[in-house]
Amino acid sequence: MxxxxxxxxxxxxxxxxxxxxxxxxxxxxxxxxxxxxxxxxxxxxxxxxxxxxxxxxxxxxxxxxxxxxxxxxxxxxxxxxxxxxxxxxxxxxxxxxxxxxxxxxxxxxxxxxxxxxxxxxxxxxxxxxxxxxxxxxxxxxxxxxxxxxxxxxxxxxxxxxxxxxxxxxxxxxxxxxFRGSNLKDTLCLVTAGPTYEAIDPVRFIGNHSSGKMGIAVANELYMNGAQVHLVLGPVESSNIRSGIKVTKVNTAEEMYNACASAFPATKLAVMAAAVADYTCKEVAPCKIKKSEGHLNLELEKSKDILASLGAVKKEDQFLVGFALETNNEEENALKKLASKNADLIVLNSMRDEAAGFKKDTNKVTIFDREQKRISYEAKEKHLVAKDIVELIIQKLHAKA
Structure with missing residues (x-):
């Protein structure tokens, strides 16, 4: 800048x-x-x-x-x-x-x-x-x-x-x-980080997401002039641009509620968070003590945030999803693109050494609604964010 x-x-x-x-x-x-x-x-x-x-x-x-x-x-x-x-x-x-x-x-x-x-x-x-x-x-x-x-x-x-x-x-x-003006005053919603689904007061089901990719996207949107609302899971948040509105959440339910509330007013939503697919049906009120035998947890599906936003998305809204895959990467990403009514899907594979949780680098492939494939080389996440936002801006301008 x-x-x-x-x-x-x-x-x-x-x-x-x-x-x-x-x-x-x-x-x-x-x-x-x-x-x-x-x-x-x-x-x-x-x-x-x-x-x-x-x-x-x-x-x-x-x-x-x-x-x-x-x-x-x-x-x-x-x-x-x-x-x-x-x-x-x-x-x-x-x-x-x-x-x-x-x-x-x-x-x-x-x-x-x-x-x-x-x-x-x-x-x-x-x-x-x-x-x-x-x-x-x-x-x-x-x-x-x-x-x-x-x-x-x-x-x-x-x-x-x-x-x-x-x-x-x-x-x-x-x-x-020195903020840019490509997205001047555009209302944007971004999610980042994991969600933690409680088992008891001290244990949870979670994942290794650091939130770095989502935060980098939020920062890049903001530096292009957007008004950004970041819904952030339980991760470190020290490098977020000061002008970004941050709502901190812990669970998939809390993230869903925050997004459902904010989405109707937004022009662009980028769902980069690694939301838990399952949550405990019942949360123990006290710490579960170790005992003989097995511990069985009954899980139920959490609300699908990307799908829920895609279901109510209006013509003038733009929705971006992320897909972290371990196998059949492109096939799964294209299915997600169609089933969630997204405009773009950002794919990264756990099989790429430069991609994955907690790393400072990423390697992505992006698919648009026409299933056009755009691949990028591995680079630092803030540079990946520039690529993603640049493509979003191109699509928004083409749509306008």
């Missing part, structure tokens, strides 16, 4: 300036063009040479350097986004007051692009009324403020005021300024 974007990074006098080294590297790796402006105080914390080497651009500090004038007006017009990270307490005050006593301030006051600040300071400074007033003034002026983190501070104290980690800053820029 940052490929070809122009990022003007302002660095101020804070110990957190060391993070700007990684930030520049990540921005460049993401394909952004980066120019760096530093306050004189910032050069005490990180070197111009390091930042110039990583950004592949001259680092600017002074308004005039010998016979050369740094054109702050053009810098502010060149950038797609101006990011001040770290933004010290002093610089925040200057920005709020409109003080123009260095190149960074002159560039900020000339900028026609969006401006984002990532504050960094000690906890008492962060909570001081003056700082909070300055932040309010910056927000009122149309600037964005990246939330600070909580943790160990340079003073040795533990609390709020840490500059956001570079990875989080990248995500913030992508989500708030």
């Amino acid at each position: 940052l490929k070809g974007k122009k990022i003007l990074l302002g660095i101020t006098g804070s110990i957190a300036a060391y993070k700007s080294i990684l930030l520049v590297r990540l921005l460049v790796q993401a394909g952004a063009e980066v120019k760096v402006v530093m306050t004189p105080a910032a050069t005490d914390f990180v070197s111009k040479l390091t930042l110039a080497t990583l950004s592949k651009n001259k680092v600017l500090v002074e308004l005039a350097d010998e016979a050369t004038w740094s054109n702050h007006v053009m810098l502010g017009r060149w950038a797609d986004v101006m990011l001040v990270a770290p933004a010290s307490c002093n610089t925040l005050a200057k920005m709020a007051a409109g003080i123009c006593d260095n190149l960074l301030q002159a560039t900020y006051l000339s900028a026609t692009c969006p401006v984002v600040v990532s504050p960094a300071m000690d906890e008492d400074m962060w909570h001081h009324a003056s700082t909070q007033r300055n932040l309010s003034m910056l927000r009122e002026a149309g600037n964005a403020v990246i939330p600070v983190g909580k943790g160990e501070l340079a003073s040795g104290l533990y609390g709020e005021g840490r500059m956001a980690e570079p990875e989080h800053i990248i995500e913030y820029l992508e989500e708030n300024f």
Whole structure:
């Protein structure tokens, strides 16, 4: 999402300036063009040479350097986004007051692009009324403020005021300024992860799904401009884009209810969850104790979420299912495509080394309603998600 974007990074006098080294590297790796402006105080914390080497651009500090004038007006017009990270307490005050006593301030006051600040300071400074007033003034002026983190501070104290980690800053820029528009405002429903069907209060029937594939699809839909509602089974959810609505569930029944409620309003539904096909007919109220002989569990079919959505799907809705198979893969996937009234079926086979539960890679074959077969090479799941969403967008545009 940052490929070809122009990022003007302002660095101020804070110990957190060391993070700007990684930030520049990540921005460049993401394909952004980066120019760096530093306050004189910032050069005490990180070197111009390091930042110039990583950004592949001259680092600017002074308004005039010998016979050369740094054109702050053009810098502010060149950038797609101006990011001040770290933004010290002093610089925040200057920005709020409109003080123009260095190149960074002159560039900020000339900028026609969006401006984002990532504050960094000690906890008492962060909570001081003056700082909070300055932040309010910056927000009122149309600037964005990246939330600070909580943790160990340079003073040795533990609390709020840490500059956001570079990875989080990248995500913030992508989500708030560089989302695509192919699916702008399209309401999407995605399921991910396993379901756990209780046997007793401590045991359950489940599977090894990590939810990674479904989460990757939800993220990719969101980054293409969609409004995404993710119904997530009992898995780790730390890498979900912050703008995605998440409903956490445990059982197939809970997932069914969440999907049945959300589906009528959605344009697109992607059912990537590994939902249990069977659930216990009766759940023991207490832990079942080990005893001699066998333990027999009576199972009954759980509700088929994909089939139920396919049965009520309207003409303007688009439904995508997933099929994880161990044998007769294509035959089973095509049967599922027809019987569930889906528009696409994404097939992956447990016999492919790159596919399967808990892996970071996947290899898929997708079938459309005309049974056309589209195969993809094995790749990381976030790249697989790009392939899936790209095909969905093509189908939606063809259908429109």
